[in-house]
Amino acid sequence: MAGVNVDLAGRSYGVLIGSGLLADAASLSGGLLRKPVVPVVTDTNVHAAWGGVLAESFAKAGHEARFLIHDPGESAKSWAGLSRTVEWLLELGVERGDNIVALGGGVIGDLTGFAAAILKRGCGFIQIPTTLLAQVDSSVGGKTAINVAAGKNLVGAFHQPSLVLADLATLGTLPDREMRCGYAEIIKYGILGDAAFFDWCEANGSAMIAREADALEYAVTTSVRAKVRIVAEDERETSGARALLNLGHTFGHALEAETDYSEKLLHGEAVALGMVLAARYSARRGLVSLDDAARITAAIDAVGLPSEIAALGLDCDGQTLAAHMLHDKKMDAGTLPFILLRGIGDAFLDREVDMADIAAFLTEQLQAH
Numbered sequence: 445m446a447g448v449n450v451d452l453a454g455r456s457y458g459v460l461i462g463s464g465l466l467a468d469a470a471s472l473s474g475g476l477l478r479k480p481v482v483p484v485v486t487d488t489n490v491h492a493a494w495g496g497v498l499a500e501s502f503a504k505a506g507h508e509a510r511f512l513i514h515d516p517g518e519s520a521k522s523w524a525g526l527s528r529t530v531e532w533l534l535e536l537g538v539e540r541g542d543n544i545v546a547l548g549g550g551v552i553g554d555l556t557g558f559a560a561a562i563l564k565r566g567c568g569f570i571q572i573p574t575t576l577l578a579q580v581d582s583s584v585g586g587k588t589a590i591n592v593a594a595g596k597n598l599v600g601a602f603h604q605p606s607l608v609l610a611d612l613a614t615l616g617t618l619p620d621r622e623m624r625c626g627y628a629e630i631i632k633y634g635i636l637g638d639a640a641f642f643d644w645c646e647a648n649g650s651a652m653i654a655r656e657a658d659a660l661e662y663a664v665t666t667s668v669r670a671k672v673r674i675v676a677e678d679e680r681e682t683s684g685a686r687a688l689l690n691l692g693h694t695f696g697h698a699l700e701a702e703t704d705y706s707e708k709l710l711h712g713e714a715v716a717l718g719m720v721l722a723a724r725y726s727a728r729r730g731l732v733s734l735d736d737a738a739r740i741t742a743a744i745d746a747v748g749l750p751s752e753i754a755a756l757g758l759d760c761d762g763q764t765l766a767a768h769m770l771h772d773k774k775m776d777a778g779t780l781p782f783i784l785l786r787g788i789g790d791a792f793l794d795r796e797v798d799m800a801d802i803a804a805f806l807t808e809q810l811q812a813h
């Protein structure tokens with residue numbers, strides 16, 4: 445088992461990574477579980493696959509896991525999903541010092557974390573991420589949110605968990621499409637700041653997606669360490685350091701909005717496409733070489749992630765996609781900074797991007813091939 449500490453004044457916590465942690469969840473949580481009944485928020489798929497293992501672990505330690513089970517998918521990260529969660533937690537009599545368990549992927553983690561942030565002005569929560577994407581990214585760092593009509597994650601809070609338990613064995617039941625989504629956020633750490641890790645991803649992406657134990661453990665621990673370093677430097681995304689974790693997301697969130705946050709395009713797939721677009725736009729501006737942009741596209745394509753927005757068959761132009769971006773949380777005094785590239789492993793925040801140029805570029809990309 446590997447452990448990574450997230451060092452934040454007054455809000456520090458550990459991320460434990462290993463295989464089989466769920467069966468020991470109660471003992472690993474130690475004093476964080478204070479009451480006989482422990483609220484666990486999850487979705488139907490995760491409950492069916494792993495709810496029993498968690499319930500048994502809690503029962504061995506004298507706790508009853510009481511489940512709130514949402515439908516799977518982005519629809520749970522909504523006002524309706526939030527209100528259902530908060531009302532249920534209130535009925536259970538959850539107190540500020542209690543910890544609510546989020547058992548699931550990024551949707552359940554973001555929703556439960558936000559419910560914990562606002563319930564009685566702030567309760568504790570434990571992240572038990574069961575997707576690769578949630579283990580390498582969403583369970584760590586304290587961004588919690590729901591989606592609203594105007595866009596992705598627009599209502600939320602920074603609220604750090606008390607503990608993260610990333611059990612690699614839970615990935616055994618995860619569909620391959622979701623494994624590829626996790627890979628998108630993993631290779632993101634290489635593209636934005638670690639060229640050697642990008643090389644490693646290029647060589648080991650397929651092994652990781654095939655759940656080869658060594659590759660998976662290396663990918664998850666390296667990713668978590670990378671994220672923790674950035675979060676410790678800029679917890680609330682104020683200095684620009686954390687904004688680099690948004691590489692591919694300005695484009696990606698616009699694509700998710702245009703596809704109605706549906707199964708047509710999952711978050712990791714949108715981020716993969718967004719990173720290709722960021723690389724190609726950087727090349728168009730002469731910031732990065734065409735070779736580097738092509739290498740990023742090839743690494744994404746090689747594992748079966750989408751790399752061409754033209755193939756999505758969207759009925760819109762670049763201007764429509766650019767309009768979605770105007771709600772982006774990075775907007776600052778009317779301008780939208782973009783995360784662009786000078787090279788693989790060398791991302792930076794460009795505050796001088798012209799939105800008309802972005803729209804024209806996207807129209808070209810929508811028509812390409």
Ligand SMILES: NC(=O)c1ccc[n+]([C@@H]2O[C@H](COP(=O)([O-])OP(=O)(O)OC[C@H]3O[C@@H](n4cnc5c(N)ncnc54)[C@H](O)[C@@H]3O)[C@@H](O)[C@H]2O)c1
Pocket residue numbers: 487488489490493516517518521548549550551552554574575576577578581582583584585586587588597614615616617618619622625711712
């Ligand atoms: N807070 C952050 O920093 C952050 C970072 C990245 C992504 N996100 C958010 O995370 C969300 C995406 O998360 P996700 O990719 O984990 O998707 P998800 O939570 O929708 O899970 C994907 C699918 O896998 C199923 N599933 C989960 N674990 C499983 C398991 N072990 N076995 C079988 N099925 C399982 C789920 O039921 C769901 O159908 C997006 O809303 C995104 O905005 C947040």
Ligand SMILES: O=C(O)C(=O)C[C@@H](O)[C@H](O)[C@H](O)COP(=O)(O)O
Pocket residue numbers: 581585587596597629686687689690693773
């Ligand atoms: O932790 C961060 O910071 C990230 O940007 C991680 C992203 O992968 C994640 O999708 C995040 O939710 C996007 O941030 P947002 O502020 O644009 O919602």
Ligand SMILES: [Zn+2]
Pocket residue numbers: 581629693711715
């Ligand atoms: Zn993301």
